[in-house]
Amino acid sequence: MVDKFGRTIEYMRVSITDRCDLRCRYCMPEGCEKVSMSQILTYEEIVRICRVSADLGISRIKITGGEPFVRLGCTGLIREIKSLEGIEEVTVTTNGQTLDKYIEELKDIGIDGINISLDTLDPERYEYITGRGSLEKTLRSIELAASSGIRTKINTIPIKGFNDDEIADMAAMAFRYGIDVRFIELMPLGMADSGIGFSNTEVLKKLKETWPDLEPDGSVHGNGPAVYYKRPGVKGGIGLISAIHGKFCASCNRVRLTSQGQLKPCLSFDLGTDLRPFLGGTDEELREAIRKAICEKPEGHCFDEKDYSSDESAEHRLMSQIGG
Numbered sequence: 203m204v205d206k207f208g209r210t211i212e213y214m215r216v217s218i219t220d221r222c223d224l225r226c227r228y229c230m231p232e233g234c235e236k237v238s239m240s241q242i243l244t245y246e247e248i249v250r251i252c253r254v255s256a257d258l259g260i261s262r263i264k265i266t267g268g269e270p271f272v273r274l275g276c277t278g279l280i281r282e283i284k285s286l287e288g289i290e291e292v293t294v295t296t297n298g299q300t301l302d303k304y305i306e307e308l309k310d311i312g313i314d315g316i317n318i319s320l321d322t323l324d325p326e327r328y329e330y331i332t333g334r335g336s337l338e339k340t341l342r343s344i345e346l347a348a349s350s351g352i353r354t355k356i357n358t359i360p361i362k363g364f365n366d367d368e369i370a371d372m373a374a375m376a377f378r379y380g381i382d383v384r385f386i387e388l389m390p391l392g393m394a395d396s397g398i399g400f401s402n403t404e405v406l407k408k409l410k411e412t413w414p415d416l417e418p419d420g421s422v423h424g425n426g427p428a429v430y431y432k433r434p435g436v437k438g439g440i441g442l443i444s445a446i447h448g449k450f451c452a453s454c455n456r457v458r459l460t461s462q463g464q465l466k467p468c469l470s471f472d473l474g475t476d477l478r479p480f481l482g483g484t485d486e487e488l489r490e491a492i493r494k495a496i497c498e499k500p501e502g503h504c505f506d507e508k509d510y511s512s513d514e515s516a517e518h519r520l521m522s523q524i525g526g
């Protein structure tokens with residue numbers, strides 16, 4: 203459907219859990235509060251919201267979290283959503299710690315894409331940033347996904363003084379596996395201080411020092427706001443998602459469903475419609491609530507405002523609590 207600023211909203215990111223097997227410092231630091239399981243939408247409720255949203259023109263769904271694969275039965279949910287009328291594409295975002303167990307099933311389901319998050323190629327740094335993860339497991343998942351024929355992307359957050367010396371090494375994975383590597387600017391959510399983020403302008407500068415032949419790639423790589431670059435005759439692409447230094451709100455096509463059933467029209471504001479009361483009513487009532495929430499989508503994010511962190515209307519939850 204079209205929102206009040208003329209944008210076509212056709213993409214919904216669906217968080218199925220706020221739990222995770224990792225503790226990335228910018229997303230889910232140790233000790234961060236979890237929602238009680240009784241507050242989390244059931245799979246039946248999630249499927250119903252996706253089905254009703256499809257009537258309004260939502261045709262692409264991203265399954266996310268938290269870590270989607272820590273919730274039992276995640277692949278069954280993906281299969282059900284994939285079979286809904288009007289849903290053209292279902293993809294998933296994961297940290298890759300357990301993907302090896304699910305890759306065959308995901309292939310069988312016909313999943314349309316897998317995004318794997320990875321911020322460093324150094325085992326010690328990996329353990330530091332994720333609190334507890336194994337780099338080896340995620341690298342293995344990337345290899346498995348890339349060789350499975352499923353569209354695979356790597357998501358990397360550039361962080362000053364942490365991985366800014368690894369930008370070219372991370373990007374090189376795109377050309378090694380013939381996949382996309384995307385650099386995502388850190389957003390100042392919860393405890394993530396965007397001051398430690400590294401701008402994509404600087405990322406591009408570093409990439410061009412390594413590959414002077416890097417050129418803009420106008421072809422469509424997915425649903426998102428990434429601006430892509432490629433090397434002539436080489437498979438694989440580099441995407442830059444520059445929410446802070448390259449505001450792309452005028453072409454935003456998405457809404458987010460939190461694991462507790464809040465439909466959030468914009469990541470940066472503490473705004474959203476609690477869909478749970480409407481789950482007790484008819485499909486028409488639920489559809490109307492979703493339509494209204496989409497209609498209320500703000501014109502642009504407020505991450506770039508000076509007093510963002512003290513602004514009461516700003517989102518103060520972490521990415522893992524909202525759904526990344």
Ligand code: SAM
Nearest residue numbers: 229267268269296297319357388389394521526
């Ligand atoms: N656990 C899965 C994963 O790591 O891919 C899915 C959920 S995670 C919240 C989704 C994505 O959000 C990850 O790529 C992560 O790096 C990103 N993310 C988390 N906090 C962020 C922040 N403050 N700014 C930008 N991206 C963030």
Ligand code: SF4
Nearest residue numbers: 222226229230268297
């Ligand atoms: Fe977990 Fe993903 Fe957040 Fe890391 S980024 S803590 S893997 S939800």
